[in-house]
Amino acid sequence: xxxxxxxxxxxxxxxxxxxxxxxxxxxxxxxxxxxxxxxxxxxxxxxxxxxxxxxxxxxxxxxxxxxxxxxxxxxxxxxxxxxxxxxxxxxxxxxxxxxxxxxxxxxxxxxxxxxxxxxxxxxxxxxxxxxxxxxxxxxxxxxxxxxxxxxxxxxxxxx
Numbered sequence: 436x437x438x439x440x441x442x443x444x445x446x447x448x449x450x451x452x453x454x455x456x457x458x459x460x461x462x463x464x465x466x467x468x469x470x471x472x473x474x475x476x477x478x479x480x481x482x483x484x485x486x487x488x489x490x491x492x493x494x495x496x497x498x499x500x501x502x503x504x505x506x507x508x509x510x511x512x513x514x515x516x517x518x519x520x521x522x523x524x525x526x527x528x529x530x531x532x533x534x535x536x537x538x539x540x541x542x543x544x545x546x547x548x549x550x551x552x553x554x555x556x557x558x559x560x561x562x563x564x565x566x567x568x569x570x571x572x573x574x575x576x577x578x579x580x581x582x583x584x585x586x587x588x589x590x591x592x593x594x
Contacts, residue, residue: 436554438582439562439593442570449564452587453529456594457483463524463558465517465543466531475503477513480529481520486512498542500535510542517546525557527594532564533573551577560593 443449450468457466457480466478467488475488490497490506497506521528530550536542550561563582565573574580585593 436556436558437560437593438579439560440570440574440579440582440584441562441564441587441590442567442584443586444567448587450531452590453480453531453562453564454478456527456529456590459591460527460594462527462529462594463520464527464529464531464562465513465520466529467564475505477509477516479516479520481524488513498536505536505542510536514543514546517543518549521546521550521553521555521558524555525559527560527562528555528558529562530564532566533577534566534569538569538572538576547577562590562593 441449441452450466453466454468456462462480464480466480467475468478469475476485477488478485486509488505488509490504497504517530530547533547534542537544537547570584574582
């Protein structure tokens with residue numbers, strides 16, 4: 436299996452490149468686009484079903500990163516959905532994204548651990564989205580020193 440790190444600056448089109456790929460090819464995994472109101476959400480690539488990532492409810496347990504307040508329940512569901520998706524995946528699997536939470540072993544960290552420790556022989560290409568300024572830290576934490584690094588315009592070449 437080839438591990439690919441899709442990188443770039445914040446709001447540079449990484450998730451959009453994956454959405455365009457999803458329109459052309461059957462892929463598995465999770466994409467984190469932004470809706471018309473600027474809210475982030477989780478989108479399962481194979482179904483595609485979506486659910487909110489952010490929480491507007493101050494009473495709901497969650498975590499804040501920058502300007503975003505994420506729902507703890509949404510991340511729990513996303514971890515479960517990603518693991519289930521991994522078990523049935525084939526071909527290309529996308530993981531959008533490995534960020535500050537995952538480097539702190541929060542967010543989607545459990546799904547990353549599961550995927551990396553439970554190889555799926557049917558998956559040929561595993562694409563992790565990592566922001567450019569976190570690329571070195573993520574590579575070190577998850578052992579991706581030999582991964583192929585690409586940018587949004589390279590996505591069709593690796594799918």
